[in-house]
Amino acid sequence: MHPTVCTWHGAGNPLATLRESAASLSPRVAYRIGEWSDFALAHVGASAALLGLVFVGISINLRDIIGSGSLVHRAAEAVILLGIVLATATVVLIPGQRKDVLSTELILLGAALFAVVLFLQRDAVTQFPDPGKPGPPRGSIAVRRAFGLGAAGLIAVAGITLAAEVGGGLYWWPAAVLVAYIGALTNAWILLVEILR
Secondary structure (H helix, E strand, C coil), X not given: CCCCCCCCCHHHCHHHHHHHHHHHHHHHHCCCHHHHHHHHHHHHHHHHHHHHHHHHHHHHCHHHHHCCHHHHHHHHHXXXXXXXXXXXXXXXXXXXXXXXXXXXXXXXXXXXXXXHHHXXXXXXXXXXXXXXXXXXXXXXXXXXXXXXXXXXXHHHHHHHHHHHCCCCHHHHHHHHHHHHHHHHHHHHHHHHCHHHC
């Protein structure tokens, strides 16, 4: 009596079925706007709540922040990074919006964020720290650049790949949201704690 070898093929194999469904679903989700409404709605609320906390944090050290142009720009950058999450989530939630319109909006928002962040960070390169005044720790400009400009680049990539329907589409957007949150909260931490050290 020969042993029977049991093999799973096609629909009978749960692992194969799972792989096939994941492979067929993921690319489509990246380019279907309606699939992202829950994610967008969650980050409308989260970014708005964090914006309120950042404003409270800024108000605590307002005198020190206003006394330094670079800290004012850092505070503005923290607010703008959270604002861009709110803005991108809002445009994704616009009902009945065509894919090409959303991709254009994301590209424009990414380009605008890039220009604004670059403008706000100009003094961090050209100005030398004043030992007599509170300020951010040395070397923080590299982190600031990476998160501020990185979020802008990822938003633009999301818009470009959504328009082309290849390369990841809206799957780039969660990365942009995460980078924007980290950048904003890093700036907020420096404005709240590090400038007092």
